[in-house]
């Protein structure tokens with residue numbers, strides 16, 4: 356049986372680093388935002404492969420100029436203040452490969468807090484299994500989650516599954 360879960364401005368599929376960043380950016384514009392993640396944690400590959408460490412790798416160039424800021428820098432700075440990150444390692448011998456280490460478990464907890472503060476909704480333990488299309492337009496997704504199989508409608512669906520699962524299910528060339 357299919358339940359109706361809700362309608363959103365912006366539905367983000369996948370709660371890895373890209374999905375979380377998209378959800379926070381969307382929620383900060385005031386858009387009604389839902390993040391759907393199949394596991395019980397945020398961070399995606401950062402958590403699957405990360406502990407005990409994960410590093411933002413290219414926030415600085417070889418001249419030690421910061422070239423990437425935004426949400427990566429914001430989360431690194433906040434974790435640094437809390438003692439759950441290390442200062443940027445600006446070494447000459449690594450060329451442009453500058454590490455900015457964060458603790459992935461603490462990163463996930465911080466993200467949970469930020470998404471809650473920004474009033475973005477989360478559906479964890481929720482696997483997207485299909486898409487809803489009207490003609491050639493994506494209208495939402497079908498999700499298997501602990502309270503049953505549900506339909507989620509969206510003005511915009513963004514695929515952050517890391518493997519373009521939603522695009523594939525929608526019939527887009529992958």
Ligand SMILES: Cc1cc2nc3c(=O)[nH]c(=O)nc-3n(C[C@H](O)[C@H](O)[C@H](O)COP(=O)(O)OP(=O)(O)OC[C@H]3O[C@@H](n4cnc5c(N)ncnc54)[C@H](O)[C@@H]3O)c2cc1C
Pocket residue numbers: 368369370371372373374391392393394398399400401404409410411412413481482483484515516517518520
């Ligand atoms: C071993 C390893 C070490 C790495 N180390 C570093 C590093 O130190 N520094 C660095 O910058 N990069 C590193 N990378 C690369 C980095 O991890 C990835 O580029 C990055 O995590 C990709 O983020 P993403 O959000 O696009 O995808 P992912 O992190 O893969 O997130 C995708 C999310 O979507 C969810 N999902 C997938 N399908 C569905 C579905 N159908 N329904 C619901 N949810 C779904 C997944 O559970 C996952 O949480 C590493 C990669 C690996 C494999």
